Amino acid sequence: MPTEILMPALSPTMEKGNLAKWLVKEGDKVAAGDVIAEIETDKATMEVEAVDDGTLAKILVPEGTADVPVNQPIAVLAGEGEDVEAAEQVRPEQKQEKAPAGDGKDSSPSPQPSPARAEKAATATPVAAESPSPEWGEVVRSMPWEGEPTSRDNRIFASPLARRLAKERGLDLAAIAGSGPHGRIVKRDIEKAPKEAAKPAVAPTAAPAPMVAPAMPDDQIKKLFEAGTYEELPHDGMRKIIARRLVQSKRDIPHYYLTADCELDALIALRKELNVAAPKDADGNPEYRLSVNDFLIKALALALQKVPMANATWTESARLIHERSDVGVAVALPDGLIVPVIRRAEQKTLSAISAEMKDLASRARSKKLKPEEYQGGTTSLSNLGMYGVKAFSAVINPPHATILAVGAGTDRPVVKSGRIVAATVMSATLSCDHRVVDGALGAELLAAFRRLVEKPMSMLV
Numbered sequence: 252m253p254t255e256i257l258m259p260a261l262s263p264t265m266e267k268g269n270l271a272k273w274l275v276k277e278g279d280k281v282a283a284g285d286v287i288a289e290i291e292t293d294k295a296t297m298e299v300e301a302v303d304d305g306t307l308a309k310i311l312v313p314e315g316t317a318d319v320p321v322n323q324p325i326a327v328l329a330g331e332g333e334d335v336e337a338a339e340q341v342r343p344e345q346k347q348e349k350a351p352a353g354d355g356k357d358s359s360p361s362p363q364p365s366p367a368r369a370e371k372a373a374t375a376t377p378v379a380a381e382s383p384s385p386e387w388g389e390v391v392r393s394m395p396w397e398g399e400p401t402s403r404d405n406r407i408f409a410s411p412l413a414r415r416l417a418k419e420r421g422l423d424l425a426a427i428a429g430s431g432p433h434g435r436i437v438k439r440d441i442e443k444a445p446k447e448a449a450k451p452a453v454a455p456t457a458a459p460a461p462m463v464a465p466a467m468p469d470d471q472i473k474k475l476f477e478a479g480t481y482e483e484l485p486h487d488g489m490r491k492i493i494a495r496r497l498v499q500s501k502r503d504i505p506h507y508y509l510t511a512d513c514e515l516d517a518l519i520a521l522r523k524e525l526n527v528a529a530p531k532d533a534d535g536n537p538e539y540r541l542s543v544n545d546f547l548i549k550a551l552a553l554a555l556q557k558v559p560m561a562n563a564t565w566t567e568s569a570r571l572i573h574e575r576s577d578v579g580v581a582v583a584l585p586d587g588l589i590v591p592v593i594r595r596a597e598q599k600t601l602s603a604i605s606a607e608m609k610d611l612a613s614r615a616r617s618k619k620l621k622p623e624e625y626q627g628g629t630t631s632l633s634n635l636g637m638y639g640v641k642a643f644s645a646v647i648n649p650p651h652a653t654i655l656a657v658g659a660g661t662d663r664p665v666v667k668s669g670r671i672v673a674a675t676v677m678s679a680t681l682s683c684d685h686r687v688v689d690g691a692l693g694a695e696l697l698a699a700f701r702r703l704v705e706k707p708m709s710m711l712v
Contacts, residue, residue, distance in 0.1 A: 253333060254303055255324040258312075261290065261297045261622055268292045269317045270325060279307050281328070288314075288325070292488070295620045305330045409436035416441040489587040500646050505685040508644045509697050515660045515675040518546050518707040525601070539602040543660070544580075544634050548604050549710050551632055551655055552576035552596035554699035561696040562629050564650045565687045579628035579648065580608060582615045589615045590648055592628040601710070636660060642678035652687040653696065656680045677704075 258268065269291040281287055281301040288299040308329040312319055319325065407424045409417070413436045417424050420441065427444050429436035486494075522541050529537035555562040555576040564571040576597040579590035591611035593604060614620050630652070633645045636659035645656035660677040667674075679700065683693040703710055 253308060254305070254328040254330065256287075256299070256302065256326040256328055258319045258321050258323045258325050259290065259297075259299060260321045261292055261295070265292055265321055265622075267318045267320045270312050270314055270319050271296065273310060273314045275307050277307055277310055281305065281307060291618070295622065295625075296618045297621070301328065303328060303330065305333070407436070408434055410438070413437050413441050417444075420444075487586065489584070493587055496649065497646050500649055504647050504649070506644075506647060506682055507685055507690065507693070508680055508682055509690075509693050510642065510678060510680045511697050511701050512663075513677050513679055513701045513704045514665070515543070515677050515704065518543065518704055519660075519675060521707045522546065529602075539605050541601055541605050543636075544632075545601050545605040545608065546707060546710065547634065547655075547657060547704070548578050548580060548593055548596055548608070548632060549599075549601055550700050550703040550707075551630060552578050552593075553703055553710060554696055555630060556597050557699045558692065558696045561653065561688050561692050563652050563687045564629065565652060565684060570687055573629045575629070577628040577630075579625075579631040579651070580611075581631060581633040581645075582612050584616060589620065589625050590628070590631055591615050591620060591625045630654065632657070636677065642680055644680050645682050647682050647684055652684040653693070654682045655700065656682065679704075 258270075261268065270288060271291045272289040273287070274289065275281060275285075275287045282304050283301055285301045286298045287301050287307070290297050290299055305328045307326060309327040310325070311327065312323070312325040408429060409424055410431065414424070416422075416438060417427070417436075422441060422444050424436060427436055427440050428434075430440055431437035522543065526537065526540055529539050532538055553576070555573075559572060562573045562576060564573070575595050577592050577594050578596045579592045581588050581590050593599070593607055593611075596604060599607070611620065611624060615625070628648075628651060631645070631648045631654040633654060633656045635643060636657060638659075640658045641661065642658045643656050645654045647654050656679070658678045660675045662673050663676040664671050665674045665676065666672075679697065681693055681697045681700075683690075688696070
């Protein structure tokens with residue numbers, strides 16, 4: 252039987268991706284494991300492999316298609332001995348179901364899906380508006396989510412928007428007939444619901460005051476500026492995810508900030524000495540060239556080992572205290588950022604950290620990182636010193652409980668033995684999740700980091 256090749260989920264949070272390129276064409280023979288396509292997510296470009304031997308009978312999603320939902324069939328593979336032409340017909344073009352006209356009459360009955368098609372439809376995730384002119388922000392899925400109950404097993408089959416409106420109006424979904432696809436209850440059904448659908452009245456309770464003002468609609472924002480004086484750049488997937496995660500972080504995580512100044516003179520001298528002593532390869536080039544950032548990654552990793560209770564993650568049921576120091580490092584991209592992770596950084600040499608960081612940063616900028624290379628981690632480091640920034644406070648990157656923001660090392664006057672002398676000083680600001688890292692614990696972690704930076708030889712033993 253022909254096999255459907257599905258849009259893969261390249262990470263636990265991936266919902267859709269762009270089918271960037273087909274590397275084979277219809278009629279080509281492929282073997283299991285052959286790379287047949289390239290998929291772009293918001294942060295990486297990944298390869299899709301053939302799941303079995305056979306012939307690519309039909310390409311269902313052309314290359315260049317954006318926002319293809321996970322698990323949607325993208326091609327059909329005919330197995331050995333199967334009729335390729337017959338396999339091409341395994342998935343006829345789906346016709347979009349039209350919503351009933353305004354008078355509620357339909358000139359022709361819509362075809363009923365076969366049991367097999369209905370079963371597949373229950374796991375598909377096409378997106379459609381519930382009405383021809385939805386209100387601002389009103390876009391919902393027209394098919395049931397995976398695992399969502401349907402009317403076929405005597406449970407309610409309704410869109411998320413319909414559920415919300417029914418709750419606001421006190422309506423019983425069980426008393427409302429659905430007019431959407433597959434009998435789904437949609438917005439218009441709630442608006443036309445009879446009074447009999449209202450739930451029994453309950454004692455009124457005071458509605459909580461809204462915590463934040465609703466966002467201003469796009470058209471109202473644009474009216475504040477003269478037409479033709481700005482360029483409109485639509486949000487790409489990365490920008491949307493950055494916005495969502497940062498709002499979630501600032502809303503849900505109780506941030507507090509600690510700042511300390513670290514003297515870098517000893518670290519800079521040691522870095523110069525190690526780079527001069529670096530062995531040369533066959534072409535006479537040094538095998539490594541350490542940066543200040545490499546030392547900071549190592550220092551943060553070792554500081555977490557010295558203050559293990561700060562090497563933690565918050566969950567609703569428990570704190571996760573990690574054995575390893577997996578340090579994420581913010582890397583700037585042309586229109587966003589990504590945080591590749593140096594795993595077991597406390598165990599690695601400075602030269603190993605340097606080589607790995609260069610590789611991760613290079614592949615991050617070309618969107619070639621694997622999901623496991625930028626997901627997870629126990630803390631983060633953000634360095635804006637190369638831009639001349641003296642100090643800043645960074646937003647915690649969930650699920651981390653801390654992030655260290657470091658600025659530029661600059662010459663500043665310091666007092667030593669009662670005398671004012673010049674020193675290279677760097678400001679470091681630690682952002683902490685107060686649910687996991689209390690003030691004293693955060694101060695202890697920052698102090699441990701400062702000691703390692705100011706006595707860098709301790710990182711080598």
